[in-house]
Each structure stands twice: as structure tokens, then as C-alpha cells.
Amino acid sequence: MLVYKAWRESRVRFLLVLSALVAFSLGFLLEARVHFPPPQVPMLPYAAYVWSTFYAQQAPAAFSIVALVLGLGGLQRERAAGTAAFTLALPVSRVQLLIARAAVGVLELAVLAIVPAAIVPALSPALVHQSYPVTQCLHFASLFMSWGVVWFGTGFLWSILFTGDYTAAVASVLTPWAYIVVYANLSRGGRRFPSANPFAFMSGEIDFGGFARGLLTSPLPWLAMGVLGLVATALLVSAWRLTERQNF
Amino acid sequence: MLWYKAWLESRVRFLASGAVLGAYCVSFVQQARHNFPPIMEPTVPYSGYIWRGVYNGIDTLAFVIVAVMLGLGGLQRERGLGSAGFTLALPATRLRLLMPRAAVALLEMTSLAAIPVIVVPWLSASIGREYPVAQAVQFAALFVVTGAVWVSAGFFWSSVFTGEHTGTIACLLTPILYAAAVNGTALRRFPAANIFNVMNGTRLPFLDRTSFLLVGPLPWATLAGVGLAAAMLFGAAIVVTAREDF
Numbered sequence: 279m280l281v282y283k284a285w286r287e288s289r290v291r292f293l294l295v296l297s298a299l300v301a302f303s304l305g306f307l308l309e310a311r312v313h314f315p316p317p318q319v320p321m322l323p324y325a326a327y328v329w330s331t332f333y334a335q336q337a338p339a340a341f342s343i344v345a346l347v348l349g350l351g352g353l354q355r356e357r358a359a360g361t362a363a364f365t366l367a368l369p370v371s372r373v374q375l376l377i378a379r380a381a382v383g384v385l386e387l388a389v390l391a392i393v394p395a396a397i398v399p400a401l402s403p404a405l406v407h408q409s410y411p412v413t414q415c416l417h418f419a420s421l422f423m424s425w426g427v428v429w430f431g432t433g434f435l436w437s438i439l440f441t442g443d444y445t446a447a448v449a450s451v452l453t454p455w456a457y458i459v460v461y462a463n464l465s466r467g468g469r470r471f472p473s474a475n476p477f478a479f480m481s482g483e484i485d486f487g488g489f490a491r492g493l494l495t496s497p498l499p500w501l502a503m504g505v506l507g508l509v510a511t512a513l514l515v516s517a518w519r520l521t522e523r524q525n526f
Numbered sequence: 527m528l529w530y531k532a533w534l535e536s537r538v539r540f541l542a543s544g545a546v547l548g549a550y551c552v553s554f555v556q557q558a559r560h561n562f563p564p565i566m567e568p569t570v571p572y573s574g575y576i577w578r579g580v581y582n583g584i585d586t587l588a589f590v591i592v593a594v595m596l597g598l599g600g601l602q603r604e605r606g607l608g609s610a611g612f613t614l615a616l617p618a619t620r621l622r623l624l625m626p627r628a629a630v631a632l633l634e635m636t637s638l639a640a641i642p643v644i645v646v647p648w649l650s651a652s653i654g655r656e657y658p659v660a661q662a663v664q665f666a667a668l669f670v671v672t673g674a675v676w677v678s679a680g681f682f683w684s685s686v687f688t689g690e691h692t693g694t695i696a697c698l699l700t701p702i703l704y705a706a707a708v709n710g711t712a713l714r715r716f717p718a719a720n721i722f723n724v725m726n727g728t729r730l731p732f733l734d735r736t737s738f739l740l741v742g743p744l745p746w747a748t749l750a751g752v753g754l755a756a757a758m759l760f761g762a763a764i765v766v767t768a769r770e771d772f
Contacts, residue, residue, distance in 0.1 A: 305711065
């Protein structure tokens with residue numbers, strides 16, 4: 279029931295993003311059918327064309343923002359809406375409420391990360407007469423999810439710290455930019471700690487092996503992904519500890 | 527009093543956005559000490575470095591998203607909180623409730639667009655580089671006019687959606703989907719139809735691709751069209767709110 283409650287709270291957000299992503303993916307394929315390869319770059323590999331649309335440029339930033347917004351909600355929002363007391367009166371602990379919300383959010387995020395993997399390799403041969411490896415999509419989905427869960431945890435934490443309705447949303451949306459400012463200064467403009475650059479990490483730019491072809495050629499950075507998973511867990515645990523102590 | 531109410535509702539958003547955008551601009555210009563000229567492109571001029579980072583970088587996306595979110599709020603949000611009845615009972619028409627909110631949001635967006643005007647030339651001089659104030663002012667003008675469309679989009683969505691986070695996600699998706707539509711469809715052949723291009727001159731003749739400085743007059747006809755689109759969205763929000771049953 280708690281999972282269903284969490285789903286009801288977030289489904290409009292999730293379905294809006296999912297619809298947009300599916301429409302975008304199909305639109306991309308239909309466009310590629312006519313305009314691939316682009317006349318100005320006739321030798322462009324299809325993988326690089328897919329990469330530049332789905333995994334590079336603004337795509338990591340857009341996914342980060344979606345992850346942050348999916349993390350929003352919960353008891354502070356219910357307090358503003360006047361329903362927190364009803365939820366707290368349910369015969370469940372606060373941690374159970376949080377776990378259900380976090381699980382649903384992470385699952386929704388995973389679905390969004392996998393959508394291109396489900397659409398692009400399956401429909402490319404039929405629509406564009408090109409092939410794109412499923413494994414590439416899954417690797418990119420893993421990279422996106424690695425930072426995605428960190429952003430989700432951040433949005434989750436903000437939604438517990440801030441009571442104002444749009445305050446948490448704005449804090450969430452601004453977090454990646456604030457992070458980039460801090461990162462750029464600590465890394466001397468991105469020269470150090472490349473895995474800590476979320477957008478370069480998500481788009482695979484840290485793997486220079488097959489970068490020109492838009493393909494990931496190196497093994498996935500498991501250590502960095504593990505560290506990011508730990509960071510996300512720490513954020514969610516912080517959210518839990520704060521919620522335990524909050525007075526509604 | 528309605529202006530003050532609109533300011534109180536949006537000030538946290540505005541101040542947080544100003545702090546982050548300002549910090550980003552300061553950080554980017556200061557990095558020129560280490561990162562300019564870029565190793566990969568040693569011939570790029572300083573104005574090109576600024577253009578790529580401040581006027582065509584992730585800062586642009588941040589500005590657009592913040593502008594959209596400044597448009598959020600209003601009676602639908604108050605309905606969710608249960609205070610719409612009090613606001614509607616004030617001796618003011620719905621139009622008079624909406625106008626100050628729209629004006630405050632536009633003023634806030636204008637202030638955010640003006641941040642690079644202050645930061646970039648001044649900070650550039652402090653690190654021994656030069657960036658013309660006139661260029662920064664012209665880019666700010668482009669950001670203000672195009673930013674009005676994003677504010678009006680947020681204003682419109684917040685009039686349509688009741689769910690607090692539904693309006694937010696609709697707002698965030700708007701620029702992303704718009705960018706996808708103008709870059710991934712036949713509209714790509716009309717660069718002036720892309721508001722992101724109008725913001726910074728990408729693929730448009732008023733930006734010199736060598737110096738990355740604005741040359742010639744601003745595209746007044748395009749800007750008028752953009753302003754008209756913003757006015758239409760504000761008008762649609764007003765019509766929707768006038769007919770809404772709270």
C-alpha cells in the first residue's frame with residue numbers, strides 16, 4: 279500500500295517525463311530516417327549521431343534535473359497540504375514511508391534511463407536502416423543511473439529539509455549548477471577528478487577510447503559507480519535520520 | 527500590497543537562483559586564469575571563451591530553467607494549500623492578482639539576466655582581460671526578451687496544473703522538449719525559430735563566429751515575435767484563471 283501511495287504521488291511526474299522521452303526517441307528516429315547522415319558530416323557514424331542526441335550535450339543535465347524532481351515529495355509536502363498527520367497516523371514507521379518512496383523513485387528513474395535502450399536499438403534497423411548495440415545503451419543507462427541516484431538522493435534530502443512548496447524544487451534544480459561551481463574550482467577547471475564531473479561522466483566523455491565514434495570502449499568505471507552508490511545511500515540515510523527527528 | 531505578496535512568494539526562488547548564477551559566472555571567469563586559452567583551441571579569443579561558457583554553456587540552460595520556475599505560483603498553488611479562498615476574497619479582480627505576479631517574475635528574471643553584465647566585464651578586467659560592457663548589455667537584452675517567454679510558459683503551466691510538482695515538471699520539460707523539437711525536426715532549417723539561438727546568436731547572422739561578438743543591429747523583428755509569444759502565453763494564463771472554479 280505504501281508503494282502504491284508513493285506511485286500515486288509521483289506518477290504524473292513520471293508519466294509526463296516518460297511520454298516526453300518516448301516521443302523524443304521516436305521523433306529522433308523518424309528524423310534520422312530522412313536526415314541521417316547529415317550532409318555537413320556525411321561520414322558521421324550512426325553511434326556518434328545517437329550519442330550526440332541521447333547521451334551528450336544537454337541530455338545529462340536534463341536527466342539530472344528529472345532525477346532531482348522525482349526525489350521531491352514526502353512528509354514536508356504533505357505537511358503543507360495538511361495531510362501529514364493522516365500519513366503519520368498509519369501503522370507504519372517513518373522509515374517504511376521513506377523506503378517505499380525511495381524505491382518507487384529509483385525504479386521510475388531506472389525506467390527512464392532504459393527507455394532509449396528499449397527504443398533505439400529495436401527500431402533503428404527498421405526506421406533508419408542502421409544498427410545500434412543494446413549493450414551501449416545499457417552501459418550509458420548505467421552511467422546515467424550512477425549519477426542519477428545521487429541527484430535523486432539530493433532531491434529527496436532537499437524535500438525533507440525545505441517546507442516551502444517551490445523552495446525544494448528550486449534548490450533541487452539549482453543543485454547541479456552549484457555543484458559544478460564547486461567542482462570546477464576544486465578540480466582546477468575539470469583537470470582533476472574527472473569522474474566527479476557528473477555531465478562528463480554520464481555522457482561517457484571520460485572514456486576517450488572510442489569517443490570519436492560515440493562508443494564506450496573501456497570497461498565501466500565500477501569503482502566510481504560504487505562510490506556514487508555510496509554517496510546516494512548516505513544521502514538517503516541522512517534523509518531518514520532527519521525525518522525521524524522532525525516534528526510534524 | 528499585491529506586489530509585496532508576489533515578492534514574498536517568489537523571493538526564495540529568485541535569491542537562490544541569483545546566488546547560483548552569480549557564483550557560476552564568477553567561477554567561470556576566474557577559471558580563465560588557468561583555462562584560457564583552451565589547450566585544444568589555443569586560437570579562440572577571450573570573447574569566444576566567455577560566449578561559450580556564459581552565453582552558450584550550461585549557464586544558459588540554468589537561466590532558462592530558473593526563468594520558467596519564476597513563473598510558477600499563483601491561485602492554483604494556493605488552492606493546494608487551502609488559501610485560495612482568502613486571496614480571492616481580497617477586493618481585487620483576478621486580473622489584478624495576476625498582473626503583479628507576472629511583473630515581479632519578469633523583473634526578477636531581468637535582474638538575473640543582468641548578472642553577467644556586472645560580473646563578466648568587471649571580473650575580466652580584474653584578471654587582466656577585457657570584455658566590452660556593450661556586448662554584455664546586448665546579450666542581457668537578448669536574455670531578457672527570450673526569458674520573458676520562459677517566464678510566461680511557467681506562468682501558464684501554473685495556471686493549468688493544480689499538482690505542485692506537476693506544474694514544476696511541466697515547466698522543466700517545456701524548454702527541454704522545445705529544444706528537442708527545434709533541433710530534431712524540420713524546424714532545424716529555421717535557426718531564427720529557435721529561441722535558444724536568438725538568446726546568444728548561434729547560427730544567426732548577428733553573431734560573428736570568429737570573435738563571438740554581436741555585430742550589427744539586434745534582430746528586432748524576431749525579438750518582437752518572441753515578445754508577442756510571451757504576451758500570448760500571459761494572456762492565455764489570464765483567460766484560464768478568469769474561468770477557473772476555485
